[in-house]
Amino acid sequence: MEVKALLDKWIMKLDLNRLWIFLWVAVSGYYFYLLGPKWNEYFLTRVGLSLGTGLLATYTLSSIGFFNGLRVSPRRSDFLLLLFAMAVAFTPMALTHATVFRYSSSLFFRQVISIPMVAVLIFAGYVMITTRVSSIQRRRIVLRLSPEERVHFLEAMEETGFNREADVLTDEQVNEEFAPGLKPRVDLIVFSRAGSKDMEVDRFLFRAHVLGLPIIDRRVALAAMTGRIDVDTIDVWSFFSSATRQTPWIRFNRLIQETIEPVIALVALILLSPILLLVAIAIKLDSPGPILYKQRRTGYLGKVFMLYKFRSMRTDSEVAGIQWAKQGDTRVTEVGKFIRKTRLDELPQLWNVVRSELALVGPRPERPEIYRDLKDQIPLFWLRTDVRPGITGWAQVCAGYAASVEESKLKLQYDFYYIQHMSIRLDIVIMLMTAKVMLFGNEYITLPRRRTRATASTGAQPKLG
16 A cells, blocks of 8 residues: 555656656667667667667657647547657667668568557556556646636536546635745646736746746637637637747648649559559449549639549439538448548549649538538638648548538638648648548547537547548
8 A cells, every 4th residue: 555655656746758758768778679689789879779769759749749738648549649659769760770780681670560569568558657647646727817718718628528637726726836935736827818917916927937837828728628729719819829830841841732742642543553443343333323423622722623532422412402411321322331431432532632632631622512601601711721622631530520500610610720730740640640530430539529519429430521
């Protein structure tokens, strides 16, 4: 019992980022020592490689938002993020290791293919440790907001499940924590212009800043917690003050979309041609009608183009006119159910990427008829056409189907978050999340558990369309 109490006390003092650095270093050291040809030689070199691997992997995880203090963890989708960080960190280190110790290519290959196994071990340790930490150490948050903003923020915490991992301190608790001579046990302070007053009244904010405690704006906290931006309350100042800083890397991302992605899409079409042929044959044998389904969509800067997909519905699916796609759609064929679940129906859109009509990642293009209706009913909806549309996107992996104007407005909030934070890093995260949906499905990736959507509570499969 005493050992358990000591362990709990030690865990409560841990910083999760430092814990992960230690875990990465330990596992990477094991990895290089046991798979190396002479484990007892070049000790300092091996230790250096282990440290480098651990730090690079942790930095990669931090860059893709793995250590976001406002996310609910652990989640099953974290495994793909771990696997990606493993590939980024271990592969160059293994190459260095092979060059330094000059061992055979077969041993290097064994190191590379062991990466998923090491990722499983790390993920298992991560789940056990973070579950234990969250059970004995709830995060402590201070809200300096107006009464209305406070209610809205608490609702967002409940919606995302963050209230199960964090406590909001009362005014009395805040005064006790920031008493002179005491070190406050506070993890985050969220404030707003309406909630904060002046330096004399809110002196604890100044002290928190001096002590290095994180202080963030309410809108930034809400966006980080929910993965979306409220289009009803957003203003120009808050949007651009919180946006990803435009750097040469961001501009390089646009260059990739315009020049490199079409080449990548063409190569992917060639490599995937056997799968494309099998899907085409299955569609033809399953139901009468064309193999490909062509549909007009509103793309970049409002330009209308023809989007290509494998046909997954009956040919008479829109005899009664244009309809919203929905979960459990009876118009879907038997083969269509499979290719929609695995996203194989989206593969022909690679041709749209080759033609520079689509990007790999971006807001999904709407049909012109639906776009005109939504533009009239949802403020700022037209702004999403200023960004090149994509095969997949943040709204697709977060919100699933949009079967109404209200749900389209929700997806627009995710699109605004993507536009505000668009970068190569976020595109990588979205592609990893898309791979997760394709492999496992049946789980929304981001935090919101939308009470307005029946599909969210039943674990329905999001559709990238």
